[in-house]
Amino acid sequence: MIRLWGFRYSVYTWIARMALAERGLAYDWSEVNPFDPEAENPHPFGRVPLLDHDGARIFETAAITTYLDEAFPGDSWTPDAPLSRSRVTQVIGMVDSYGYWPMVRDVFGPAVFAPATGRAPDQERIDGGLRDSLPVLDALEEIAAEGVVLNGALTRADLHLAPMVGYFAAHPPAAELLGERPCLSAWFSQIRQRPSYLDTQPGLPENSL
Numbered sequence: 234m235i236r237l238w239g240f241r242y243s244v245y246t247w248i249a250r251m252a253l254a255e256r257g258l259a260y261d262w263s264e265v266n267p268f269d270p271e272a273e274n275p276h277p278f279g280r281v282p283l284l285d286h287d288g289a290r291i292f293e294t295a296a297i298t299t300y301l302d303e304a305f306p307g308d309s310w311t312p313d314a315p316l317s318r319s320r321v322t323q324v325i326g327m328v329d330s331y332g333y334w335p336m337v338r339d340v341f342g343p344a345v346f347a348p349a350t351g352r353a354p355d356q357e358r359i360d361g362g363l364r365d366s367l368p369v370l371d372a373l374e375e376i377a378a379e380g381v382v383l384n385g386a387l388t389r390a391d392l393h394l395a396p397m398v399g400y401f402a403a404h405p406p407a408a409e410l411l412g413e414r415p416c417l418s419a420w421f422s423q424i425r426q427r428p429s430y431l432d433t434q435p436g437l438p439e440n441s442l
């Protein structure tokens with residue numbers, strides 16, 4: 234039995250759900266808001282997501298997608314060639330270390346999510362997030378242009394990156410920055426059409442303004 238502990242608006246949870254959808258796996262869902270200090274959260278660092286498969290608990294989204302890749306049948310999301318494998322790890326590492334905070338926490342959160350929940354956008358934070366996203370977008374554009382990964386053959390790099398870019402590009406000035414990077418844009422316009430992406434898209438809170 235598979236159970237995913239996650240928060241419906243969490244970008245990392247979205248990655249795990251997209252991977253589960255790509256593998257065609259059914260799972261039980263436990264909603265936990267990691268920003269609620271009262272919430273009962275099995276994750277030792279108070280984050281989401283966490284996957285439980287027959288009692289084996291896995292956290293860290295890259296570990297979850299690796300597990301789903303290898304434990305269940307389907308096309309491999311890990312290429313064979315050394316450079317491709319390295320690029321997959323590189324994209325995931327860049328997203329985690331340099332992309333998530335500016336693209337999601339500083340841009341999507343204040344520019345898209347906060348206004349949808351009736352809170353005023355913090356423009357200074359958004360501007361800082363847009364600025365800090367630039368080197369990440371440039372490095373990703375270079376990787377997309379090289380074509381070794383982000384090239385249409387699904388890898389764990391695609392799964393890790395698509396929800397991040399999806400949230401980021403929900404803010405029109407961020408979408409413009411993406412549009413200025415043709416190879417990354419072309420990659421995103423393809424991956425955003427996959428059923429696994431569309432079917433797991435979180436949307437915004439229903440009590441939006």
Ligand SMILES: N[C@@H](CCC(=O)N[C@@H](CS)C(=O)NCC(=O)O)C(=O)O
Pocket residue numbers: 242243244245246267268279280281282292293294295329
């Ligand atoms: N390194 C973790 C990061 C997960 C993460 O940061 N998730 C966010 C939600 S998208 C979270 O739980 N944030 C709660 C917090 O920052 O306190 C992973 O790869 O799963």
